[in-house]
Amino acid sequence: MTIPPGADALEQTVDKQTLRDGMAHVASAVNIVTTRGADGPYGSTASAVCSVADTPPTVLVCVNRATQSYSVIVRSGVLCINTIGPDDKALAMSFAGGTKDMAARFAGGAWGSAVTGSPVLDSAAVAFDCRRAGLHSLGTHDVLFATVVSLRRRDEASGLVCWRRSFHSLADGKDER
Amino acid sequence: MTIPPGADALEQTVDKQTLRDGMAHVASAVNIVTTRGADGPYGSTASAVCSVADTPPTVLVCVNRATQSYSVIVRSGVLCINTIGPDDKALAMSFAGGTKDMAARFAGGAWGSAVTGSPVLDSAAVAFDCRRAGLHSLGTHDVLFATVVSLRRRDEASGLVCWRRSFHSLADGKDER
Numbered sequence: 232m233t234i235p236p237g238a239d240a241l242e243q244t245v246d247k248q249t250l251r252d253g254m255a256h257v258a259s260a261v262n263i264v265t266t267r268g269a270d271g272p273y274g275s276t277a278s279a280v281c282s283v284a285d286t287p288p289t290v291l292v293c294v295n296r297a298t299q300s301y302s303v304i305v306r307s308g309v310l311c312i313n314t315i316g317p318d319d320k321a322l323a324m325s326f327a328g329g330t331k332d333m334a335a336r337f338a339g340g341a342w343g344s345a346v347t348g349s350p351v352l353d354s355a356a357v358a359f360d361c362r363r364a365g366l367h368s369l370g371t372h373d374v375l376f377a378t379v380v381s382l383r384r385r386d387e388a389s390g391l392v393c394w395r396r397s398f399h400s401l402a403d404g405k406d407e408r
Numbered sequence: 409m410t411i412p413p414g415a416d417a418l419e420q421t422v423d424k425q426t427l428r429d430g431m432a433h434v435a436s437a438v439n440i441v442t443t444r445g446a447d448g449p450y451g452s453t454a455s456a457v458c459s460v461a462d463t464p465p466t467v468l469v470c471v472n473r474a475t476q477s478y479s480v481i482v483r484s485g486v487l488c489i490n491t492i493g494p495d496d497k498a499l500a501m502s503f504a505g506g507t508k509d510m511a512a513r514f515a516g517g518a519w520g521s522a523v524t525g526s527p528v529l530d531s532a533a534v535a536f537d538c539r540r541a542g543l544h545s546l547g548t549h550d551v552l553f554a555t556v557v558s559l560r561r562r563d564e565a566s567g568l569v570c571w572r573r574s575f576h577s578l579a580d581g582k583d584e585r
Contacts (some may be wrong), residue, residue: 359430390435
């Protein structure tokens with residue numbers, strides 16, 4: 232049986248500011264998404280990352296098509312999602328647009344090269360090295376699906392979330408269950 | 409210029425447990441996703457929720473196709489994403505499978521009806537009332553895209569994240585910038 236929503240619900244939507252203010256109350260991890268370009272490494276900060284399925288091991292990241300990194304990821308077909316801890320807040324701000332210069336962004340951290348050749352942040356709490364597996368365009372953004380090729384985890388790392396437009400640290404000692 | 413990844417990267421993937429252990433280090437909000445069925449309300453807990461675009465106002469949620477709620481959401485075409493705070497941890501555990509009985513799940517909280525007719529949790533930190541806008545299947549899961557019809561926010565609510573398989577509370581006084 233199909234249950235149609237009311238007529239109002241078929242048309243109504245919230246405005247941009249209402250959505251943004253609402254999403255600010257949804258805590259999210261802070262991630263620097265990197266890739267390798269013909270002229271060097273590229274990267275930008277993304278909050279919209281989540282797990283999709285474990286077989287095949289798949290994650291997704293939402294990327295604004297207007298960012299410098301976007302077209303480079305599409306061309307290279309590879310990306311690394313570096314989930315950061317509290318020590319890299321300044322780095323996240325830089326990759327979020329604090330500076331437009333890629334060399335300057337990468338100079339703020341220590342980087343290695345993952346299996347796919349994407350830059351991996353030495354201090355990341357966890358890094359998902361991926362190849363691009365699909366794409367779903369919606370409005371200004373693309374949802375990139377990515378198959379996880381290799382993964383590096385630092386079990387001693389503290390966590391970091393963005394909530395209500397501020398950073399908040401998470402430490403193992405604060406577990407509630 | 410297309411830059412092919414190395415041969416290894418074209419085939420290699422991480423195993424299921426490695427992905428799960430890695431994702432446990434990516435903090436996420438805790439959400440109860442509800443819908444209205446012909447025989448009453450349905451809902452389940454989901455961590456994989458994120459913002460996609462603000463025009464049109466779009467969010468996504470990853471749902472295991474094996475959950476009871478999944479087919480009901482597909483039939484009804486509407487859903488409400490209730491992002492919860494620390495007071496509703498027990499409710500989240502119940503909706504995560506602590507009980508299979510939908511009436512028992514819903515009895516654990518106070519619910520109203522959103523514009524689409526989906527159940528909205530009175531105590532939610534923020535609730536996104538949505539109509540389904542698209543779907544992308546991947547492995548065991550579907551990524552449901554949803555247009556936000558109405559939104560309710562409680563500015564006094566504390567936040568809650570799941571990180572390293574434990575709940576952690578967030579309060580405004582702990583802002584770091």
